[in-house]
Every structure is written in structure tokens, then in C-alpha cells.
Amino acid sequence: MSKSAVESWESVSSDPDPKEDLGYDLQPLSVITVGERDEQCMILPSDADHLADDEFMVADPDVVCDLHERR
Template structure:
């Protein structure tokens, strides 16, 4: 577990890969409606991740595009 001082040393806007160790992947987004409720289904393009049951189902109102949302 990281120490508090480790977190303090990070930039206020850290690079996800270099600073935090995250490796991004491409995902497909499918919009669906069931019982008059809109949902988004996020599926990884990497088939191996999909085989590991890596997917997300979210209520459309709960999803925000962080690239455009400020």
C-alpha cells in the first residue's frame, strides 16, 4: 500500500500510465434501452479481456465524458 507521502509527490494532474501505472485499452460502447431506461454497455476490444468477463453496464445518466465535462 502506498504511503501518503507517495501520493503527495504526484502531480495534481498525473499521467495515467507514467505516474500511476495504468495501461489504457480501447472499448466499444453500445447504447441499449430496456423498460424505457437507457444503459451503456462497455466492452473491451481485446478479446482476452472480454473472456475474463471485463465489461461494464451503466445507467446512461451516470456516465460523463471526462474529455468534455468540466
């Protein structure tokens, strides 16, 4: 890794603000638990306009958390 990359990495907060530090625009999501034993979560945009774009994620329930609750 180059010296400038290391310096950039080290200057970033260990708990960055999603909007200010990373430029993320948080959007509401719908989480649907699927499977016979609730073994996976399907995560969809809450805004119906985004559903047309086929945007979704599938994850194990133990890795899904609300970032607002973690602060």
C-alpha cells in the same frame, strides 16, 4: 492517516498521467448503450480475446467519457 501516507498523497499530481504516474496501460473499449431509454452503457474490451474472461462494466451514460478527450 500516517505522515508518510499524507506526504505521498500530497506529492501526487492533481492530473496524473495514466501511463507514467499510475502505470495504466490504456486499452480500446467498446461502449454499447442498452435499455429501452438508453439508460445504461455496457463497456466491453474491444479485443475479442478479453471477452472470454467476462470482463465488462455497466454505467450510466452521463458518467462515461473518453479520457483522451479530457486532456
